Structure formats: structure tokens, C-alpha cells
Amino acid sequence: xxxxxxxxxxxxxxxxxxxxxxxxxxxxxxxxxQSLMPMLNMRYAMPxxxxxINRVDGLSGIEKTADGLRIGAMTRQRAVERDPLTARHAPxxxxxxxxVGHVQTRSRGTFGGSLCHLDPSSEQPCVAALYDAVLHVSGxxxxxxxxxxxxxxxxxxxxxxxxxALLAVTLKTWDGPHGYGFEEFARRHGDYAIxxxxxxxxxxxxxxxxxxxxxxxxxDVMPVRLREAEALLVGRTxxxxxxxxxxACAKAIECMSDAQISGDYRRKLAATLxxxxxxxxxxxxxx
Amino acid sequence: MDGIEEKRRIRLVxxxxxxxxxxxxxxxxxxxxxxxxxxxxxxxxxxxxVCGSCTVIADGVPxxxxxxxxxxxxxxxxRTVEGLAEPDxxxxxxxxxxxxxxxxxxxxxxxxxxxxxxxVIEENPSIxxxxxxxxxxxxxxxxxxxxxxxxxxxSAAATMRQGA
Ligand code: FES
Ligand code: FES
Numbered sequence: 001x002x003x004x005x006x007x008x009x010x011x012x013x014x015x016x017x018x019x020x021x022x023x024x025x026x027x028x029x030x031x032x033x034q035s036l037m038p039m040l041n042m043r044y045a046m047p048x049x050x051x052x053i054n055r056v057d058g059l060s061g062i063e064k065t066a067d068g069l070r071i072g073a074m075t076r077q078r079a080v081e082r083d084p085l086t087a088r089h090a091p092x093x094x095x096x097x098x099x100v101g102h103v104q105t106r107s108r109g110t111f112g113g114s115l116c117h118l119d120p121s122s123e124q125p126c127v128a129a130l131y132d133a134v135l136h137v138s139g140x141x142x143x144x145x146x147x148x149x150x151x152x153x154x155x156x157x158x159x160x161x162x163x164x165a166l167l168a169v170t171l172k173t174w175d176g177p178h179g180y181g182f183e184e185f186a187r188r189h190g191d192y193a194i195x196x197x198x199x200x201x202x203x204x205x206x207x208x209x210x211x212x213x214x215x216x217x218x219x220d221v222m223p224v225r226l227r228e229a230e231a232l233l234v235g236r237t238x239x240x241x242x243x244x245x246x247x248a249c250a251k252a253i254e255c256m257s258d259a260q261i262s263g264d265y266r267r268k269l270a271a272t273l274x275x276x277x278x279x280x281x282x283x284x285x286x287x
Numbered sequence: 288m289d290g291i292e293e294k295r296r297i298r299l300v301x302x303x304x305x306x307x308x309x310x311x312x313x314x315x316x317x318x319x320x321x322x323x324x325x326x327x328x329x330x331x332x333x334x335x336x337v338c339g340s341c342t343v344i345a346d347g348v349p350x351x352x353x354x355x356x357x358x359x360x361x362x363x364x365x366r367t368v369e370g371l372a373e374p375d376x377x378x379x380x381x382x383x384x385x386x387x388x389x390x391x392x393x394x395x396x397x398x399x400x401x402x403x404x405x406x407v408i409e410e411n412p413s414i415x416x417x418x419x420x421x422x423x424x425x426x427x428x429x430x431x432x433x434x435x436x437x438x439x440x441x442s443a444a445a446t447m448r449q450g451a
Contacts, residue, residue, distance in 0.1 A: 003315070008358060033355060034336060037353070038354065107345075108350050108355065
């Protein structure tokens, strides 16, 4: 349970980081370390180079921009959880973070790290998908923006070239009052979710649903937006029957199966958790 | 790397004392504390972040020392279980409460429980039972059944509220 030998680099600036990314091979970027450190200790990961980005200037912090909430890739989960900007503009994220690991892991774990690690049952990519996040990526060949919906190429594989790093993420937060809900089922609190669901609902002046977003994780290798249910909800009154009808759309999605949890069970959970998340979102939207 | 150990000099404050050591860059903080500083109060069990026994307080927040490289602690202020009591031996309220309420049996999980709880109670002495249970949800104890630990934590929080 000891990490294999590697060359350790701790750049202080993005320019220095890009220089390393452009010149080294078989590297791993070390952010909060809550996934990479276990992988190193268990020798699942055997990089020649570890680039620690904890001391790179300007990679942490949250700011409100015209596009939404821009969160630095190195922002710790604990900092996201406690920042008044998160509570104001993305309260569902605060709720989702209560399910992420434990106090000791949120002290170190980062939003950017979670989006690059891409555990299929992770809450943070689920929240990113809910807000149609844009990921700001950089490397020696330039900068680019990637939509969260194009970010997951496959099982735990982000659309990141070997010489690129994720620097920040913009959540396209919603303006105006709206309701939110986040629900999860895991064997024990703090364990990986089996399935989790996030929902946002905005009502118009007549109390009908003007806008809806539903995102699920744990059902597939990437977070899934329940577009059909979102479309069904718009223009309707958020009563229990309507929300249940929308949530039932989750019963039709393709779900992964593994040795412990069948796809069928995940589908059932997805529908139930979606209904609950929509119910809290509707209650909060009505104020 | 062909087995070549890369080393670095680091400087940090551990339990109020500035230490400076040469350390292998791949060594995690828990091993550094135990092997290089001989602070064996910090326990290591799983070494992959699931048991919480290795918890230390880094710059005021509880972290898993098996999931941090020692070189990452450069410039940090670290408190281990050895640093909870006063230099004159007066126990920290959480230690006193563990003693009073039988918050331990074999003691293996205890350093991680104490550091986690000391950090969260110092930050918020008004923490309630649900908060305590959430705080130690990442610490595994195979002996106590947790009830006496929760009792001890609530009692320590009450003591610290009075002290404040
Ligand atoms: S030894 Fe660090 S969490 Fe188990
Ligand atoms: S007292 Fe034995 S593991 Fe907790």
C-alpha cells in the first residue's frame, strides 16, 4: 500500500504547468488526491511523473460571471460547500455535496478532480450536467471549452488530451427564483451512490413549469439528463401526478448492470429518486 | 523511475514545533509522521482513504494523512493526536470525554476519531448529534458500536461551550 516511485513536480503557475504537460509523458495530475492517492497506494496507477497542481496560482476560488458560476478546478469540495455564492446561485450543489465522501475527504477533494476522475456514480458530474457546465481546458497547444455533455468519452474517461489540464468549470446557473432537489441512494452515507438524482424547476407567474432540468448519475458511465421528462413538464402544473408521470420516464433509460446491482434495480431507483427530487424542487419553487 | 528514490527537503509545523526533514517524494504524510518523526499516535490501517484512522488536522481541517504526500504538507501546520493535549499533559476536552464515557476499546480507531472530533467541535461547539454522526461517518470503529463515541463527543462539545 505504498505509492510506486515517480518524479514529483509542483508547478506554481499555469504557464509552468503547461510547460510540464508539453514535455512529460506517462504523467498523472494530482489535484485533491482523494482518488489518485488510493490508486497510487494500490498501484493501480503507475505514472512516471506526478504533477501536483495544489500550488498552481489561480486554480481555486468561485466567482459569479455573466455565464454563471465559475469554479476553479482546484476548489476544494469543502470550499464549494461553504461559499455563499454556491448557496445563492447553485444551492442544489450544496445539497449534493452532503453526499460526497466525508468531512476529511471534502477538506482535500476538488470539483475539478472529480470531473476528471469521472466515477460513474459521482454526484459532482451529475450537478455539472444539471447546469450544462462548460469545462475550461488548457494545454501547450491552446485553450478550449468543452460542454459537460461532450466531456465523458467512456468509462472514467474525460475528453482531455494527455497534455491538457482542466483549469475551471462554469456552471450555467439559473437566474430568478427556482426550486431544487437532490436525492441519493447509497448503501451507507458517504459511500458511492448507487443512483443519485438532481432536479431544478422554475415556475412562471401562473404557477406552471417554465423550465425544468433533471440529471441522474449512477445509471450509466456518464451523467444522464432526462430530456423527455423535462419536455413533458414544461407548461404543466407541478402537481404530484405530473411529477410522477415525468419521473416514470426514468424507467425507460438504459442502465448499467454489475455484479451487485442490476440495471433493473437502478432503473427503479432512478424513477423513485427523480420523483422525490422533483417533489422537493416543486415545493421550493412554490416557495 | 527505475526504483530511484527522489527526495526533497520539507519544512512544516507539527504540534507546534517546526520540523525540517529530507523526505521521499512518494511517501505519504501518515508514514512521514510515524517513521520520520516517530509520532506513532497516527494510525494507518487501509491506506486508501476508507477507514479514517490516519486522520490529522492540516491547517485547521481534518484530512486523511494516507491520501496526502508528505511533500504536500510543506509549509502547513499539522496537529496529530499527540498535539491535542496541552504541553503540561492536560487532556483536550474530547480526550477527557473519551476517558469518561468509555469512547474507546482497543484504541485503534481512536486517534482518527479524536482528531476528527477535535477539529469539528472546535469549529462548531454547538454541533448536534446528527452533526457528530456525520462527522465520524468516515471513521470506522470495529469495537464500540459508536454509541459511546457519540456520547463522548456530545459531552466534549458541552464542555467546550461552557469554556467559551
Ligand atoms: S489509513 Fe488513511 S483512511 Fe485508512
Ligand atoms: S476502539 Fe477498537 S476500533 Fe474503535
